[in-house]
Amino acid sequence: MLTxxxxxxxxxxxxxxxxxxxxxxxxxxxxxxLTAIKGYLSMILEGDAGNISDKARGFxxxxxxxxxxxxxxxxxxxxxxxxEKGKLVFQMERINLSRIASVALDNFRAEADRKGLKxxxxxxxxxxxxxxxxxxxxxxxxxxxxxxxxxxxxxxxVKIKVSNPIEGVIRLEVSDSGPGxxxxxxxxxxxxxxRVESTxxxxxxxxxxxxxxxxxxxxxxxxxxxESDLDKGSTFWFELxxxxxxxx
Amino acid sequence: xxxxxxxxxxxxxxxVAIEENKAQGPNVLFIEDDSxxxxxxxxxxEHEGFNVISALDGEEGLTAALExxxxxxxxxxxxxxxxxxxxxxxxxxxxxGKSVPVIILTNLTREEEMKRAKELxxxxxxxxxxxxxxxxxxxxxxxLGK
Numbered sequence: 001m002l003t004x005x006x007x008x009x010x011x012x013x014x015x016x017x018x019x020x021x022x023x024x025x026x027x028x029x030x031x032x033x034l035t036a037i038k039g040y041l042s043m044i045l046e047g048d049a050g051n052i053s054d055k056a057r058g059f060x061x062x063x064x065x066x067x068x069x070x071x072x073x074x075x076x077x078x079x080x081x082x083x084e085k086g087k088l089v090f091q092m093e094r095i096n097l098s099r100i101a102s103v104a105l106d107n108f109r110a111e112a113d114r115k116g117l118k119x120x121x122x123x124x125x126x127x128x129x130x131x132x133x134x135x136x137x138x139x140x141x142x143x144x145x146x147x148x149x150x151x152x153x154x155x156x157x158v159k160i161k162v163s164n165p166i167e168g169v170i171r172l173e174v175s176d177s178g179p180g181x182x183x184x185x186x187x188x189x190x191x192x193x194x195r196v197e198s199t200x201x202x203x204x205x206x207x208x209x210x211x212x213x214x215x216x217x218x219x220x221x222x223x224x225x226x227e228s229d230l231d232k233g234s235t236f237w238f239e240l241x242x243x244x245x246x247x248x
Numbered sequence: 249x250x251x252x253x254x255x256x257x258x259x260x261x262x263x264v265a266i267e268e269n270k271a272q273g274p275n276v277l278f279i280e281d282d283s284x285x286x287x288x289x290x291x292x293x294e295h296e297g298f299n300v301i302s303a304l305d306g307e308e309g310l311t312a313a314l315e316x317x318x319x320x321x322x323x324x325x326x327x328x329x330x331x332x333x334x335x336x337x338x339x340x341x342x343x344x345g346k347s348v349p350v351i352i353l354t355n356l357t358r359e360e361e362m363k364r365a366k367e368l369x370x371x372x373x374x375x376x377x378x379x380x381x382x383x384x385x386x387x388x389x390x391x392l393g394k
């Protein structure tokens with residue numbers, strides 16, 4: 001005979017499973033139109049539909065950037081419960097972190113330009129940056145960090161920096177000249193659904209991005225953190241161990 | 249030069265040009281039930297020199313895969329009549345289906361499907377919404393170049 005507790009937990013599990021199936025279905029349905037919008041807009045930008053004016057190019061780049069925000073939101077929705085339950089499948093491979101940083105720079109240039117922000121990337125000429133990760137997931141982490149910086153910074157700069165703080169470790173930093181975050185709020189920042197009070201309501205966001213970044217970086221045995229102060233901007237960073245080419 | 253030669257020289261020959269292209273590029277079978285997305289990928293892949301054979305569901309895709317000469321299959325998962333993975337399971341049972349590389353291009357990223365795809369010998373699993381058509385082409389070219 002089932003006890004009240006076990007009845008409760010099996011009904012919780014059922015609800016959890018239904019919730020997950022529902023999110024998965026909704027996300028799948030969202031992703032199809034998002035794919036088409038992203039695809040056709042990028043093809044227009046690449047000249048597949050002929051020449052377009054610079055003004056039209058700017059509008060399309062903006063639309064593409066907003067669409068990317070939705071893609072990230074859907075990815076975050078899907079990822080969160082899967083990572084928590086250890087059900088996310090990782091496709092691990094070796095990749096240079098500098099390459100991921102360059103992709104992020106390209107992807108956010110239009111949005112930063114539109115806001116008048118200076119977006120830059122700093123990579124030393126000699127760098128040991130080969131890491132063993134799921135490329136899509138590490139792309140998501142970097143995109144989440146750069147997206148936040150661009151979103152919450154009204155003027156000034158956003159800078160991505162890749163460096164080796166010590167041998168065998170690669171660090172990626174995203175610094176901005178945004179409003180900064182109080183010491184108190186920094187402690188809550190990587191929690192699920194937490195949104196910084198000074199910025200909540202000003203822009204779209206689910207409060208999932210940083211939480212997922214933390215789960216993913218920890219999954220890859222790395223560390224993630226923030227250095228910030230009110231009115232002094234913020235630097236979000238993560239560190240991962242580098243691998244040699246022949247390692248697995 | 250007689251008149252008939254002159255005439256044949258002045259006639260534009262787009263069909264021949266397309267045929268020449270066909271002989272050069274790899275034959276890719278796209279199995280995708282969303283006709284809007286299929287049109288988008290087909291346009292991009294053809295622009296990049298691929299010959300695209302298209303199918304709108306798993307059954308149509310299986311027939312095309314067995315009857316035509318394909319170098320690579322790009323397969324969606326959620327489709328009517330026969331899902332991508334069920335199609336692939338049937339295709340793998342045929343001699344012809346044992347060696348042709350298959351890449352999954354889907355928006356479904358559930359653990360069950362990803363595991364089953366790996367068991368069926370799928371080498372790459374690409375999430376559509378994460379990549380532009382050009383990036384998908386680049387990934388496929390990288391894969392074919394390996």
